[in-house]
Amino acid sequence: MHPATPPTTDAPVGRAHRTPLPRRRLLRGLLAVTVAAPLMFGAAACGDDDDGAADPNAPVKLSIFWWGGDARAKLTEDALALYTKKHPNVTFEKTWQANQGYFDKLATLTAGGNPPDLFQIDDNYLAEYAARNSTLDLTPYQESGKLDTSKFPKSLWQYGVVDGKLAGLAAGENTQGLVYNKTLLAKHNLPEPTTGMSWEQHIAWAEQVTAKTKVPGTQDPSADYKAFWVWLRQQGKDLYEGKDLGFTAEDVTKWFDLWKGARDRKATPTADVIHEGNSSDITKQLVVTGKSATSWVWANQMPDLKKNTKDELGVIAYPGDPSAQWARASMYWSVFKGSKNKDVAVDVINFLNNDVEAVKLLGTDRGLPSNQDLRRVVSDDTTDPAMKQSIAVEAELTQKFGESPQVPIKGHSKVRSELIKAAENAQYGRATPAEAAAQFVEACKSAIA
Amino acid sequence: MALTTAPDPTRRGPGSDRAHAERRGPGRFRHSEGLAGYVFLSPWLIGLMGVTAIPMLLSLYLSFTNYDILTPFSEVEWVGLANYERMFTADPSYWHAVRVTLTFALVAVPLKLAAALGVALLLNRAWRGVGLFRGLFYLPSLLGGSVALAIVWVNMFNRDGAFNSLLSLFGITGKPWVNDPDWALETLMVLAIWQFGAPMVIFLAGLKQVPTELYEAASVDGANRFRQFRNVTLPMLSPVIFFNLVLETINGFQGFTAAFVLSNGTGGPVDSTLMYTLNLYITGFTDLNMGYASAMAWVFLLAIAVITAVFFSTGRFWVHYSDGEDR
Numbered sequence: 001m002h003p004a005t006p007p008t009t010d011a012p013v014g015r016a017h018r019t020p021l022p023r024r025r026l027l028r029g030l031l032a033v034t035v036a037a038p039l040m041f042g043a044a045a046c047g048d049d050d051d052g053a054a055d056p057n058a059p060v061k062l063s064i065f066w067w068g069g070d071a072r073a074k075l076t077e078d079a080l081a082l083y084t085k086k087h088p089n090v091t092f093e094k095t096w097q098a099n100q101g102y103f104d105k106l107a108t109l110t111a112g113g114n115p116p117d118l119f120q121i122d123d124n125y126l127a128e129y130a131a132r133n134s135t136l137d138l139t140p141y142q143e144s145g146k147l148d149t150s151k152f153p154k155s156l157w158q159y160g161v162v163d164g165k166l167a168g169l170a171a172g173e174n175t176q177g178l179v180y181n182k183t184l185l186a187k188h189n190l191p192e193p194t195t196g197m198s199w200e201q202h203i204a205w206a207e208q209v210t211a212k213t214k215v216p217g218t219q220d221p222s223a224d225y226k227a228f229w230v231w232l233r234q235q236g237k238d239l240y241e242g243k244d245l246g247f248t249a250e251d252v253t254k255w256f257d258l259w260k261g262a263r264d265r266k267a268t269p270t271a272d273v274i275h276e277g278n279s280s281d282i283t284k285q286l287v288v289t290g291k292s293a294t295s296w297v298w299a300n301q302m303p304d305l306k307k308n309t310k311d312e313l314g315v316i317a318y319p320g321d322p323s324a325q326w327a328r329a330s331m332y333w334s335v336f337k338g339s340k341n342k343d344v345a346v347d348v349i350n351f352l353n354n355d356v357e358a359v360k361l362l363g364t365d366r367g368l369p370s371n372q373d374l375r376r377v378v379s380d381d382t383t384d385p386a387m388k389q390s391i392a393v394e395a396e397l398t399q400k401f402g403e404s405p406q407v408p409i410k411g412h413s414k415v416r417s418e419l420i421k422a423a424e425n426a427q428y429g430r431a432t433p434a435e436a437a438a439q440f441v442e443a444c445k446s447a448i449a
Numbered sequence: 450m451a452l453t454t455a456p457d458p459t460r461r462g463p464g465s466d467r468a469h470a471e472r473r474g475p476g477r478f479r480h481s482e483g484l485a486g487y488v489f490l491s492p493w494l495i496g497l498m499g500v501t502a503i504p505m506l507l508s509l510y511l512s513f514t515n516y517d518i519l520t521p522f523s524e525v526e527w528v529g530l531a532n533y534e535r536m537f538t539a540d541p542s543y544w545h546a547v548r549v550t551l552t553f554a555l556v557a558v559p560l561k562l563a564a565a566l567g568v569a570l571l572l573n574r575a576w577r578g579v580g581l582f583r584g585l586f587y588l589p590s591l592l593g594g595s596v597a598l599a600i601v602w603v604n605m606f607n608r609d610g611a612f613n614s615l616l617s618l619f620g621i622t623g624k625p626w627v628n629d630p631d632w633a634l635e636t637l638m639v640l641a642i643w644q645f646g647a648p649m650v651i652f653l654a655g656l657k658q659v660p661t662e663l664y665e666a667a668s669v670d671g672a673n674r675f676r677q678f679r680n681v682t683l684p685m686l687s688p689v690i691f692f693n694l695v696l697e698t699i700n701g702f703q704g705f706t707a708a709f710v711l712s713n714g715t716g717g718p719v720d721s722t723l724m725y726t727l728n729l730y731i732t733g734f735t736d737l738n739m740g741y742a743s744a745m746a747w748v749f750l751l752a753i754a755v756i757t758a759v760f761f762s763t764g765r766f767w768v769h770y771s772d773g774e775d776r
Contacts, residue, residue: 104734111518132519272625
């Protein structure tokens, strides 16, 4: 920038430097400091107070983070207030938000070194967090009885085990549920679908519905990993086997072909409406927006669906042999490994799952209560007809459930979005089922590598 | 970026004083004034360092690692150029995103500038109520990257949205624009073009600067309207066009909000709206490949820098600054 200044200029500058400051300048400088200082310190003062105490009765502030709507927030806050009532030294810093963006926020909090002590997570991300050692292994607490899973179905708590460690405890149980519009079917004198119908029978039924009601009979679930998963299990395959995929491109081609056939027979909506269903949250699923007679959801989402439609809804298992379905942890509670209040956090999980008052408060919002004794209490208690329905279908299916699959592996969320992309490629007619399948399997391999 | 080369306020060696003294003339410089300046500057400077410069440099480092957000910094592994290698050789969706972004920018930016210039020409007259129109045309760009606007857009261009209702009045059956992979990106382009208010206002200001003598001289010479536009308006406006072109191109490349909202954060349907920044976001926050996402960000920065440099180097052939003065 500037050429080196010759040394001769040194003297005058030095003198200028030593001349006394005129008073006005000094005052101006002082003013600057007084104005700027608070700004600086305001920006710099990022308070972090930590009270890590060993005393069991010392005050503990536990941060807890979940996703969900207003209803869930209300129920959860009530249940946590009950805990504080029983343990006055424990208070909660509660944060919740909608599902969209939840995992971005959780990842950012973790990266920022400020993760919540206790957080809600699902099988989409459990392995991601467990594999990176972000979740506390709950096995020792389970063994010492501080975390009581004795009343849980074994397959349910096992669905929280990643690499031999209990990474999360099921906050509730759900399973795949096919929800259909009863009112529409009754109006046109059409039969209701039943559990155990084959896929072919389901599509034939949907075709008939479309023909008579002008409402497409069934949402095309080819982009839906949970439908694909059930179908795979009925073919003796699985989504994952160990650290690998449990299926081949041929399986995917068969799956896409099945639904291409259904689309050709007009059993499903058009591609853009299918896409709308794929990319909307539960409140805008096609069965409630009236754009199809059937939607593919989780059974415990019945109350949410019912809130958005005046029509009567029914729920059954997905087509094919229902033993391909399993007692799935709808979501988990996990404890951050670096939490200063691990023991309290575990105790809160235990409370939310095994305390009769708390479980009654929470109802079936996160799925059927994991504790089977309390599940009976809640189902006897509930008055919400939609909730009753979802409890009834799950109770019926519980008799038929098969073994739980392993928890989806690291990269699963990418696999899910790749399935949507590939299936939609086939739906819009931009690729043949075989091309879309090959592309999907290729993408999966790099996603889980 | 040039700001990072600003003198360090904590360093008070004679050398730096000398440099200042030389710049301001001997004896005039007062140390306290410089200090006061830096103290006033400090909130901004701390903000720049803390919020922009340091994180940016950190991301440069992260782009050579396998950082996945969840793993603590201390356990991050250095992977050399692997992320860059993957981007250029093994990631088809990366190149797909590049294509989508280029298509978007190549169509939306020129059309937006044309719309801005056209409307600015119309509004550069002394009509009654012209101020109201200026305000109305400027309004959409105030809503800028707003999420609400994108949501409205999605609902307008649905299969049963307002736009198709309008078309049906003329007996045309519309398409499910936002849910059709062949049209979703075009819908986003229309949204971007519609927000031409900001460049329009700048064009208007530029048009006001063109001396009326030039038009008078031109009409005396018998130039018609079109000739006047081509030979007077465009050259006189070229610095403003250049400014808007650079700014809007950078904006166009960085489009994120509308694509994110329209596709629910997925870039769908079938990746048709997978803009570069959206792909970067998904890679970093959904797929937890933050190291790789950082590499993408740096390549993006370089690409934009190169494009801007190209603009600047071609500028000398078509940008005219009147009578040698700088604007």
